[in-house]
Amino acid sequence: MVNTSVRLGDIQLENPVIPASGTFAFGYEFADFYDINMLGAIVIKGLTSQARYGNPQPRIAECPAGMLNAIGLQNPGVDQVIGEEIPKLRKCFKKPIIANVSGFSVEEYVECCEKLDQVPDISLLEINISCPNVKHGGMSFGTDPESAAEVVKSVKKVTKKPVFIKLTPNITDITLMAKACEDAGADGLTLINTLMGMRIDLNNRSPLLANKTGGYSGKGVFPIAVRMVYQVYEAVQIPVIGVGGISGAEDVLEMMLAGASAVEIGAANLVSPYACRDIVNDLPQTMQRYGITELQSIIGEAHHG
């Protein structure tokens, strides 16, 4: 027997497998495919204060070992998420729910987090300061340590829930951002968001995406995510959720050895609706194959070797 449970700050997870924001809708739709209570937790679709349609079509493009997306934070707005989507998910999901919050101003982050703080069904707030697909917001907070710190401090003032900051890889030194967030009071970090990319259509000689650029995710980003989690683990004391290109149980172990306390699965969910289920099912035997009995014990172990 192996023990797959992990601690994410003060939250105990039965296993470290969490579907990433934007790749699992509001979660309940996957309950038609399998019992989603087997997941460690769920991050719901990123929300903003007002409803957003997002970017024009097309929003998706094929890439080597992955894909580009430029959804543009489509969501029904924080009030509808709280009033309709979270109750629907809670009906079929008893494990921790993580809300993902985006904003175009510090005030917007604060407004959303104030409202989410009042929702008992939310266990943790993941603050997205790293969306590459919207202008004048999102990633601009994620590439300047002072702006990031301001978001963290402002959000921490209005909520008692744990606050994790989701970081962008589109930066020279991610550890500077990680440290700025930790110093400002963040309870943890999620990394990495997508890498900014572009594809060009040879037939009409213009970018494939209407937004021109999009976020690259999928298997191809995995080594970059592992490297950044490894670097950030050395730079900060707060827990890290590792995300980027994970597509199997071995990838989960690798990400945890790099320093992740838990992992998020993103693009793999779009290729197969059963991706997270299969990873959870494969995890115990994969642990056995590598002589691991307590999953919690391997977090960051690659740094001691």
Next chain:
Amino acid sequence: MVQDIYKVIDNHKVSPDTHVLTLAGDTAGFSNPGQFVNVALPGFFLRRPFSVMSWNEDSFCIMYKNAGHGTDAMTGLKKGDTLDVLTGLGNGFDVNLAGEHPLLIAGGSGVSPIYCLAKYLTEQDVIPTVIMGFASADNVLMENELRSMGCRVIITTEDGSLGIKGLVTDALEDVDRYSFVYCCGPVPMMRAVSEKIAVGGQFSLEARMGCGFGACMGCSITTAKGTKRVCKDGPVFGLEELVW
């Protein structure tokens, strides 16, 4: 929705740029004509969505146009090859709206779900009129199959090499005598059709998709009833919902 490994039974060319692929496996996911499948192809990350053209207890067919690297790779599939496919995706047409004499309109590759619907309706003894538009006589798809089912078939070609010269809208006459309209084809064609019909209608949309089952919001469109996902809330939408 069903995910299964399907075996290629047949893959043959039906026009200069279009193939029909027949796959054997679990077809329990299909309930309505107009639903689609999402095919995983070796060497590609994202699945490719295709309307189902027909299905029975143990196999189904899709029609695909060679339009890029994914479909180009599909033309090389051989009998016995296997594919990971999500089947029975999307809502499909509401066959209960058909009435006594529905009109079915297809343009180009839009023939696939329209053929599926015609097959379903004729099996229920509802005989539709089918208008199909193509670029030229070489591109005409499924005409004989639809006639042999008993459908009244009207062909239009842009170059006039077969049937009525022009677009499907040039063949639209006395629309009021039809009980309902079902349509699938390029958006400009469907928009033109929508402006000509007085009775109710359903339109099947195409979209570049990420997942195909409602998770990523990659294919969202604005409708009169709010933002909808083509893959999960569609691909079939009512005339009253569509904002062209």
